[in-house]
Amino acid sequence: MMQKGLLNVKKIRKDFPILKRQLDSGKPLIYLDNAATTQKPLAVINAIHDYYMNYNSNIHRAVHQLAEEATAAYESTRQKVAKFINARSTDEIVFTRNTTEAINLVAYAWGRANIGKGDKIVITEIEHHSNIVPWQILTQEKGAKLEYIGVDDSGYLKMDQYQKHLDSKKVKLVSVSQMSNVLGTITPVNDIIKMSHERGIPVLIDGAQSVPHMPVDVQKMDCDFLAFSAHKMLGPTGVGILYVKREILENMPPFIGGGDMIKEVHKYETRYNDLPYKFEGGTPNIADVIGFAAAIDYLNNIGMDRVRDHEIDITRYALDRIGGVKGVTIYGPPNPMDRGGVVSFNIGDIHPHDLATIMNDHGIAIRSGHHCAQVLMERLDVAATSRASFYIYNTKEEVDALIGALDEARRLFKI
């Protein structure tokens, strides 16, 4: 049953065993590093435990009972994923290790067959390294060109630059994050896709930050590829998802060759398996895919609209409180409606790693560094930032504790 209204965070917190933990500092854990990975509810931990305790087996091959149960559970996650993002069919859902591997799969399998000399691939300055490096490798190999859509000082994409790239008529792929892992910027993917499709150019959406935090509908958005990770949405590590429109996937050469991705193998030729198995070579991460189903159930039970509303609420509060601290610079869109639950900032001349050490004394886990977005760091002209990122179990009291720790940092650094 889907619930209504504001989240009952107190009740939600009880489902996450790790939140009861005391740290070496003697402080309770305040976990504000959700953009890196989220914590796991007991239901997910139990689902993995149950698989290993009761029906551990390889999938898709053996006919014994354990294999049937494991295959059914593994494939039921695929159905849940398809429904969660509103894909037309489970044939369009490929399991990978993570978002990075999902994007690399596209670069390797689709890219090598479709990108040639002089072609252009368009990405943006806000991309995570996982949506930059695969395209650098591909364009260098093919003699193609990588182009960037710039970002303005408030963290919004410069759409006029996008228009210019499209007008050059050489663009063969657009690959854009739907939500920046540093600035929180929610990008105008609907416009980006519409403009691109008018010219017949496919679009890959990096949904690593968006899918866990807001409703995402691949049919409405009409993206051609969508990549995201289970571990950023209550699920286990080691499970990534690649959605590809069937008509594109049907024409894609395989990625990893080996077992499970084949129908018949002869001495010098192979008939590949049906979709989506053609793209899942080797024994997959069965236990964690099965665990991911419990995470999807958990999020569905809350409702992604309510997840988003909760994060707007806490982000608005955090922007207001952190912005009120003397010496603080906040990066990204000022309007919480335009951003996800991610607040990156710097304070005086305190390096983010020093700040994170001081936060850790207070039991507060924040991320510090370049967040795998060095291109954006160069654009912002900073070496690193501190980043607090929120999820369904975070409270305004935790934001208050962060402010207290920032005051302590100011005292130590005499700011």
Add this chain to the structure above:
Amino acid sequence: MSDDIYREIILDHYRNPRNKGKMPNADVSIHDSNPLCGDEIDIHMKIEDDKIRDIKFEGRGCAISQASASMLTEMVMNKQLTSVKDLTKDDILENIGLTNLGPARIKCALLSLKVLKLGMVKYYADRDPTSAKKLAEDSRAL
């Protein structure tokens, strides 16, 4: 705990680093970074008769990495390489007064020593391959 780390002397070296800057005619220049943190250090040296006649560093990063680099340059200025090449992790941590850093932050404190050792690897490469090899091993272990 942070009170023990961010003492006056660390903040002083962070904000007023000693021997920081470029060195146009350096005999040895070397760069390395800490991928975990993104801390970066360049070390430049003038070496005469196996003695460090001048040393400068450039870099950016956290207070620990930059203060540690600043203090290291003072520590080795005008010293014989024979005494510098055997500097250990503990020598550095004692020198900067940070002996109970966690594993993530120790890397910050030791980056400058790592770069210094890599610089000496370069210097010794032809002159004394055995020392160069040992220094390379030492730097990898830091």
